[in-house]
Amino acid sequence: MRIIPITGVILLCSHVHAASGIDSASWEYLVKPGDSLWTFADQHLSSPAYVPRLQKLNHIADPYRLSHGSRIKVPYLWVKQQPSTAQIEEFSGEISAHDASGKSLPISKDMCYPKGVQFQTGNDAMLRLRFADGSTLLLNANTNAQLQNEIYYPSTGSARTEIRLDKGNAGSSVIPNILMPGRYQIRTPSAVTTVRGTEFRVSAETMDSTATEVLRGKVKVNGNKQGQVDVPAGFGSLTSSSARPTPPEALPAAPDLSTLPSTSSFNPPLLQWQADQLAVAYRVKLRGPGAQGQQLVERTVTGPQLYAALPENGNYQLSARARNAHGLEGYDSSRTFTLKAFPQPPLLQASDGVQEIRGNTFSLILDASPARPVQWQLARSTDFASIIQQRTLTETDSTIELPDKGQWYWRVARLDASGQAGPYSETQAVNVRGLFATLRHSVPSLLARRYPVNAASYTLTLSDQADMKTVRYRNSRSLPAWPLAQLPHGKYFARLEVSGDHGYQAVETVEEIHLR
Numbered sequence: 001m002r003i004i005p006i007t008g009v010i011l012l013c014s015h016v017h018a019a020s021g022i023d024s025a026s027w028e029y030l031v032k033p034g035d036s037l038w039t040f041a042d043q044h045l046s047s048p049a050y051v052p053r054l055q056k057l058n059h060i061a062d063p064y065r066l067s068h069g070s071r072i073k074v075p076y077l078w079v080k081q082q083p084s085t086a087q088i089e090e091f092s093g094e095i096s097a098h099d100a101s102g103k104s105l106p107i108s109k110d111m112c113y114p115k116g117v118q119f120q121t122g123n124d125a126m127l128r129l130r131f132a133d134g135s136t137l138l139l140n141a142n143t144n145a146q147l148q149n150e151i152y153y154p155s156t157g158s159a160r161t162e163i164r165l166d167k168g169n170a171g172s173s174v175i176p177n178i179l180m181p182g183r184y185q186i187r188t189p190s191a192v193t194t195v196r197g198t199e200f201r202v203s204a205e206t207m208d209s210t211a212t213e214v215l216r217g218k219v220k221v222n223g224n225k226q227g228q229v230d231v232p233a234g235f236g237s238l239t240s241s242s243a244r245p246t247p248p249e250a251l252p253a254a255p256d257l258s259t260l261p262s263t264s265s266f267n268p269p270l271l272q273w274q275a276d277q278l279a280v281a282y283r284v285k286l287r288g289p290g291a292q293g294q295q296l297v298e299r300t301v302t303g304p305q306l307y308a309a310l311p312e313n314g315n316y317q318l319s320a321r322a323r324n325a326h327g328l329e330g331y332d333s334s335r336t337f338t339l340k341a342f343p344q345p346p347l348l349q350a351s352d353g354v355q356e357i358r359g360n361t362f363s364l365i366l367d368a369s370p371a372r373p374v375q376w377q378l379a380r381s382t383d384f385a386s387i388i389q390q391r392t393l394t395e396t397d398s399t400i401e402l403p404d405k406g407q408w409y410w411r412v413a414r415l416d417a418s419g420q421a422g423p424y425s426e427t428q429a430v431n432v433r434g435l436f437a438t439l440r441h442s443v444p445s446l447l448a449r450r451y452p453v454n455a456a457s458y459t460l461t462l463s464d465q466a467d468m469k470t471v472r473y474r475n476s477r478s479l480p481a482w483p484l485a486q487l488p489h490g491k492y493f494a495r496l497e498v499s500g501d502h503g504y505q506a507v508e509t510v511e512e513i514h515l516r
Helices: 006-018 038-046 048-057
Strands: 026-030 070-075 086-092 095-098 118-121 126-130 136-139 144-153 158-173 183-187 191-195 199-206 207-215 218-223 227-231 235-240 281-287 297-300 316-321 333-339 348-354 355-358 363-365 374-379 386-394 398-399 406-415 421-424 428-433 443-446 459-462 471-477 480-485 492-502 504-515
Touching: 038 048, 048 070, 086 281, 095 443, 118 126, 191 199, 191 207, 207 218, 207 227, 218 235, 227 235, 348 363, 348 428, 355 363, 374 398, 386 406
Parallel strands: 158 183, 355 428
Antiparallel strands: 026 070, 086 126, 095 118, 118 144, 126 136, 136 158, 144 158, 158 199, 183 191, 191 218, 199 207, 207 235, 218 227, 281 297, 281 316, 316 333, 348 443, 363 398, 374 386, 374 406, 406 421, 406 428, 443 480, 459 471, 459 492, 492 504
């Protein structure tokens, strides 16, 4: 006869009392040859004191004889467990972590974070945590959350995870476990969301409001004071501290990003998409470039556009989801694009309009040097489908011989350190006339390229210093052309600022120019 120690019974009763009401989920174990309740308890239960209760629960006549292939139902609170930790899978931007005592912790993928750790993300930041069972928690920008409980059940590979979301937005992907459903819970000041295997999001923008959005599977939402609701995939529910969770409401559809450009030579790129008539805002994220594809931007915009200055050329990915008038966010759409905006083209000292010349020779004045070469191209058509001449210019003054009479088109681009051309300047036209022809007047100007934005305004600033602290000239125009006769002559540092509809703002790099 197996003897159960008295102390074990006392501890068992204490444990059951403390855990009562937490969860009623159970694990169904498939009996193998040679199994008995006692061998099962040694291997899988936290205490052998559970054997009599397990025998009664499953109506087992003899705890030493179990039928091969039968199933034992086991409350998972009785299953062996051990403290677990979370690890950082991915992060970007400003992230902080503190343990339960308030001590600051390093942010590292090599570190294990136990229960009690609190994470906070800053503007445009993100943090993805992975738990022992493979489930993940994504903390979006400006989010504050604490790991309140992390328990791992080695017999089943399942985990119990409890998270307190004080503020912000979190997305979860919970791995289902067929042996014993993993328990995963997010608590906000106004609601508790519980799942067993799904993909969902929880937002707590205020202390009194919680939004739950289910992308896959099903979740249960409990109000802090009253009511609960099951929310299926494709639906969401809102909860406040003083009201029941709302009935499930269909989530907004994924935005149509097909109108986004595949390539942009302007920075910020003009990322605009088709508006959703039911959307009052969009949550957008921008990742890349590079193999890691780190998140660079996360923000909420009121219109279907994002104008974010990017750090370098490369491939980027934009994702966006719509938010309806009730505050529920829908499914994400993603699209990749390529930025080719660097190095930025030089300012031109040329004619504002078609330049007419007698003979085949004309002069160029460019900010060019051996350290900052410029590529010059000549063609008969504005699309430059057939390039007649191409030269690398390394001097401020250059003389160009045109092949024949008629109208020609030229453009320039800055070359980077590897000799690759950046975006080209605005196309310029020159018309070769006869030696005795009457030439039309054109205005010599300082020219920049036009941006494809509505209500564009171009501001030119000239300074004696590269830091632009001393302003010698500043003027804004609706077109990027400033008559040279109105500019101070000499060497200056120039900066171009561009603004447009919906808050578009761009700044082209400061370059040194010699105005004549």
